[in-house]
Amino acid sequence: MLTKLTTLALAASVLAAPATEVVPRASNAKVCDDASKLCYAEYVASNSVSYRIAIPDTATTAAPYDIALSIVAPKAIGWAGIAWGGAMANNPLTLGWSNAATAVVSSRHSTGHTMPVAYDGASYTVLPSSKTNATHWQLDVICTGCSTWSGKTLDPGAAASLAFASAATAPADPSNNASKFGIHNAKGKWSQDLSAAKLTGFATLVAAAEKGSA
Protein backbone atom coordinates (compact mmCIF):
# COMPACT_ATOMS: atom_id res chain seq x y z
CA MET A 1 0.00 0.00 0.00
CA LEU A 2 2.76 2.34 1.02
CA THR A 3 4.64 1.47 -2.17
CA LYS A 4 1.56 2.17 -4.28
CA LEU A 5 0.99 5.54 -2.64
CA THR A 6 4.65 6.50 -3.05
CA THR A 7 4.53 5.52 -6.72
CA LEU A 8 1.40 7.60 -7.23
CA ALA A 9 2.94 10.58 -5.47
CA LEU A 10 6.08 10.28 -7.57
CA ALA A 11 4.08 10.03 -10.79
CA ALA A 12 2.07 13.12 -9.81
CA SER A 13 5.20 15.14 -9.05
CA VAL A 14 6.77 14.16 -12.39
CA LEU A 15 3.61 15.20 -14.24
CA ALA A 16 3.54 18.51 -12.39
CA ALA A 17 7.18 19.34 -13.18
CA PRO A 18 7.57 22.54 -15.23
CA ALA A 19 8.88 22.21 -18.76
CA THR A 20 12.33 23.75 -18.36
CA GLU A 21 15.87 22.67 -19.24
CA VAL A 22 16.66 22.13 -15.59
CA VAL A 23 14.46 19.93 -13.43
CA PRO A 24 14.67 21.56 -10.02
CA ARG A 25 14.95 19.71 -6.77
CA ALA A 26 14.08 21.47 -3.56
CA SER A 27 15.14 20.98 -0.01
CA ASN A 28 13.54 22.46 3.06
CA ALA A 29 16.59 21.92 5.23
CA LYS A 30 18.19 24.98 6.78
CA VAL A 31 21.77 25.42 5.69
CA CYS A 32 24.13 27.41 7.91
CA ASP A 33 27.21 29.08 6.48
CA ASP A 34 30.37 28.60 8.54
CA ALA A 35 31.81 32.01 7.68
CA SER A 36 28.77 34.32 7.86
CA LYS A 37 26.94 32.21 10.50
CA LEU A 38 23.69 32.95 8.65
CA CYS A 39 21.22 30.09 8.25
CA TYR A 40 19.13 29.89 5.09
CA ALA A 41 16.33 27.94 3.47
CA GLU A 42 17.96 26.29 0.47
CA TYR A 43 16.83 25.43 -3.04
CA VAL A 44 19.24 23.43 -5.21
CA ALA A 45 18.79 23.31 -8.98
CA SER A 46 19.82 20.14 -10.81
CA ASN A 47 22.94 21.85 -12.17
CA SER A 48 24.04 22.06 -8.50
CA VAL A 49 23.58 25.81 -8.08
CA SER A 50 22.21 26.54 -4.59
CA TYR A 51 19.95 29.52 -3.97
CA ARG A 52 19.77 30.23 -0.24
CA ILE A 53 17.41 32.74 1.34
CA ALA A 54 16.93 34.15 4.84
CA ILE A 55 14.47 36.82 5.99
CA PRO A 56 13.81 38.45 9.38
CA ASP A 57 11.43 36.41 11.56
CA THR A 58 9.70 39.74 12.30
CA ALA A 59 8.94 40.49 8.62
CA THR A 60 5.36 41.36 7.64
CA THR A 61 3.70 42.54 4.45
CA ALA A 62 3.21 45.96 6.09
CA ALA A 63 6.74 47.09 5.23
CA PRO A 64 9.61 46.10 2.95
CA TYR A 65 12.19 43.85 4.62
CA ASP A 66 15.77 42.96 3.81
CA ILE A 67 16.57 39.57 2.31
CA ALA A 68 19.82 37.66 2.79
CA LEU A 69 20.67 35.73 -0.37
CA SER A 70 23.52 33.31 -0.89
CA ILE A 71 24.21 31.82 -4.30
CA VAL A 72 26.69 28.93 -4.28
CA ALA A 73 27.72 27.71 -7.72
CA PRO A 74 30.25 25.30 -9.21
CA LYS A 75 33.03 27.21 -10.98
CA ALA A 76 31.72 26.05 -14.37
CA ILE A 77 28.72 28.36 -13.86
CA GLY A 78 29.39 31.75 -15.49
CA TRP A 79 26.53 33.64 -13.85
CA ALA A 80 23.46 32.73 -11.81
CA GLY A 81 20.54 34.79 -10.61
CA ILE A 82 17.12 34.98 -9.01
CA ALA A 83 13.95 36.64 -10.27
CA TRP A 84 12.05 37.63 -7.13
CA GLY A 85 8.68 37.72 -8.89
CA GLY A 86 9.07 34.25 -10.44
CA ALA A 87 9.49 35.39 -14.05
CA MET A 88 12.14 37.20 -16.05
CA ALA A 89 10.26 40.42 -16.70
CA ASN A 90 9.15 43.29 -14.46
CA ASN A 91 10.64 42.32 -11.10
CA PRO A 92 14.00 42.68 -9.36
CA LEU A 93 16.71 40.32 -10.69
CA THR A 94 19.73 39.56 -8.51
CA LEU A 95 22.70 38.19 -10.42
CA GLY A 96 26.02 36.90 -9.19
CA TRP A 97 29.26 35.72 -10.71
CA SER A 98 32.83 34.93 -9.80
CA ASN A 99 35.51 37.62 -9.81
CA ALA A 100 39.07 36.81 -8.76
CA ALA A 101 38.92 35.47 -5.17
CA THR A 102 35.45 36.85 -4.48
CA ALA A 103 32.08 37.35 -6.21
CA VAL A 104 30.15 40.26 -7.72
CA VAL A 105 26.48 41.20 -7.38
CA SER A 106 24.59 42.87 -10.20
CA SER A 107 21.15 44.45 -9.74
CA ARG A 108 19.08 44.13 -12.91
CA HIS A 109 15.60 44.49 -14.35
CA SER A 110 14.01 43.69 -17.66
CA THR A 111 10.69 44.48 -19.27
CA GLY A 112 10.87 41.42 -21.53
CA HIS A 113 13.11 38.62 -22.74
CA THR A 114 16.05 40.87 -23.49
CA MET A 115 19.34 41.73 -21.75
CA PRO A 116 18.35 43.08 -18.31
CA VAL A 117 19.49 46.63 -17.51
CA ALA A 118 20.75 48.08 -14.21
CA TYR A 119 18.05 48.36 -11.52
CA ASP A 120 18.33 51.01 -8.81
CA GLY A 121 15.19 49.91 -6.95
CA ALA A 122 17.33 47.43 -5.03
CA SER A 123 20.61 47.99 -3.20
CA TYR A 124 23.03 45.40 -1.91
CA THR A 125 25.67 44.84 0.74
CA VAL A 126 28.13 42.14 -0.27
CA LEU A 127 29.22 40.10 2.75
CA PRO A 128 32.91 39.30 3.29
CA SER A 129 31.95 35.60 3.31
CA SER A 130 31.60 35.85 -0.50
CA LYS A 131 34.41 33.96 -2.21
CA THR A 132 35.76 32.01 -5.13
CA ASN A 133 37.84 28.93 -4.36
CA ALA A 134 39.16 25.99 -6.39
CA THR A 135 35.74 24.48 -7.03
CA HIS A 136 32.99 27.04 -6.36
CA TRP A 137 32.06 30.67 -6.16
CA GLN A 138 29.74 32.01 -3.51
CA LEU A 139 27.96 35.35 -3.43
CA ASP A 140 26.47 36.42 -0.08
CA VAL A 141 24.43 39.62 -0.10
CA ILE A 142 21.86 41.54 1.87
CA CYS A 143 19.29 43.00 -0.48
CA THR A 144 17.20 46.06 0.34
CA GLY A 145 14.49 46.29 -2.27
CA CYS A 146 14.10 42.63 -3.28
CA SER A 147 11.00 42.08 -1.13
CA THR A 148 9.00 44.90 -2.73
CA TRP A 149 8.36 46.14 -6.25
CA SER A 150 5.47 47.70 -8.17
CA GLY A 151 3.62 48.31 -4.89
CA LYS A 152 3.56 44.67 -3.80
CA THR A 153 5.50 43.01 -0.97
CA LEU A 154 6.44 39.32 -0.88
CA ASP A 155 4.36 37.70 1.88
CA PRO A 156 6.87 36.45 4.47
CA GLY A 157 4.35 33.95 5.83
CA ALA A 158 3.53 32.27 2.54
CA ALA A 159 4.97 30.45 -0.44
CA ALA A 160 6.65 32.77 -2.94
CA SER A 161 6.89 31.97 -6.61
CA LEU A 162 10.58 32.45 -7.45
CA ALA A 163 12.65 31.78 -10.57
CA PHE A 164 16.32 31.19 -11.25
CA ALA A 165 18.49 31.36 -14.33
CA SER A 166 22.15 30.58 -14.97
CA ALA A 167 24.64 30.41 -17.82
CA ALA A 168 27.82 28.49 -18.54
CA THR A 169 29.51 31.56 -19.98
CA ALA A 170 30.83 34.23 -17.62
CA PRO A 171 30.05 37.94 -18.19
CA ALA A 172 32.36 39.83 -20.55
CA ASP A 173 33.95 41.90 -17.77
CA PRO A 174 33.54 40.07 -14.45
CA SER A 175 35.00 42.91 -12.35
CA ASN A 176 32.20 45.22 -13.52
CA ASN A 177 28.68 44.75 -12.15
CA ALA A 178 27.30 46.54 -15.22
CA SER A 179 28.96 44.02 -17.53
CA LYS A 180 27.15 42.52 -20.48
CA PHE A 181 26.39 38.81 -20.29
CA GLY A 182 24.80 36.19 -22.49
CA ILE A 183 21.52 34.31 -22.23
CA HIS A 184 20.95 31.50 -19.71
CA ASN A 185 21.29 27.82 -20.59
CA ALA A 186 19.37 26.78 -17.46
CA LYS A 187 16.30 28.26 -15.88
CA GLY A 188 13.37 27.20 -13.76
CA LYS A 189 10.79 28.18 -11.20
CA TRP A 190 10.06 26.99 -7.73
CA SER A 191 7.76 27.71 -4.84
CA GLN A 192 9.70 28.85 -1.79
CA ASP A 193 7.98 28.75 1.59
CA LEU A 194 9.26 32.05 2.99
CA SER A 195 8.23 31.16 6.53
CA ALA A 196 10.90 28.43 6.30
CA ALA A 197 13.45 31.18 5.53
CA LYS A 198 12.75 33.15 8.72
CA LEU A 199 15.83 33.76 10.83
CA THR A 200 15.57 34.75 14.48
CA GLY A 201 17.86 37.66 15.38
CA PHE A 202 18.27 38.56 11.67
CA ALA A 203 19.46 42.17 12.18
CA THR A 204 22.09 41.28 14.80
CA LEU A 205 23.37 38.30 12.82
CA VAL A 206 23.51 40.34 9.60
CA ALA A 207 25.38 43.19 11.33
CA ALA A 208 28.03 40.70 12.53
CA ALA A 209 28.21 39.04 9.10
CA GLU A 210 28.70 42.44 7.41
CA LYS A 211 31.64 43.22 9.72
CA GLY A 212 33.10 39.80 9.11
CA SER A 213 33.00 39.25 12.87
CA ALA A 214 30.40 36.49 12.78
Ligand code: HEM
Ligand atom coordinates in the same frame (compact mmCIF):
# COMPACT_ATOMS: atom_id res chain seq x y z
C1 HEM B 1 21.24 38.42 -21.86
C2 HEM B 1 20.34 38.21 -20.93
C3 HEM B 1 19.06 37.44 -21.15
C4 HEM B 1 18.41 37.13 -22.31
C5 HEM B 1 18.79 37.52 -23.75
C6 HEM B 1 17.22 36.35 -21.96
C7 HEM B 1 16.29 35.87 -22.85
C8 HEM B 1 15.23 35.05 -22.54
C9 HEM B 1 14.31 34.47 -23.48
C10 HEM B 1 14.40 34.68 -25.01
C11 HEM B 1 13.42 33.74 -22.80
C12 HEM B 1 12.23 32.96 -23.37
C13 HEM B 1 12.67 31.81 -24.18
C14 HEM B 1 13.22 30.73 -23.32
O1 HEM B 1 12.39 30.13 -22.63
O2 HEM B 1 14.43 30.47 -23.36
C15 HEM B 1 13.76 33.83 -21.40
C16 HEM B 1 13.09 33.21 -20.37
C17 HEM B 1 13.39 33.35 -19.02
N1 HEM B 1 14.43 34.09 -18.48
FE1 HEM B 1 15.78 35.16 -19.53
N2 HEM B 1 17.21 36.20 -20.60
C18 HEM B 1 18.30 36.85 -20.07
C19 HEM B 1 18.60 36.96 -18.73
C20 HEM B 1 17.85 36.48 -17.68
C21 HEM B 1 18.13 36.68 -16.27
C22 HEM B 1 19.28 37.52 -15.74
C23 HEM B 1 17.17 36.01 -15.56
C24 HEM B 1 16.99 35.87 -14.06
C25 HEM B 1 17.87 36.16 -13.15
C26 HEM B 1 16.29 35.37 -16.52
C27 HEM B 1 15.20 34.57 -16.20
C28 HEM B 1 14.38 33.96 -17.12
C29 HEM B 1 13.28 33.09 -16.74
C30 HEM B 1 12.88 32.70 -15.32
C31 HEM B 1 12.67 32.70 -17.94
C32 HEM B 1 11.44 31.77 -18.07
C33 HEM B 1 10.24 32.49 -18.65
C34 HEM B 1 9.92 33.75 -17.92
O3 HEM B 1 9.88 33.74 -16.68
O4 HEM B 1 9.74 34.79 -18.56
N3 HEM B 1 16.72 35.69 -17.79
N4 HEM B 1 14.86 34.64 -21.26
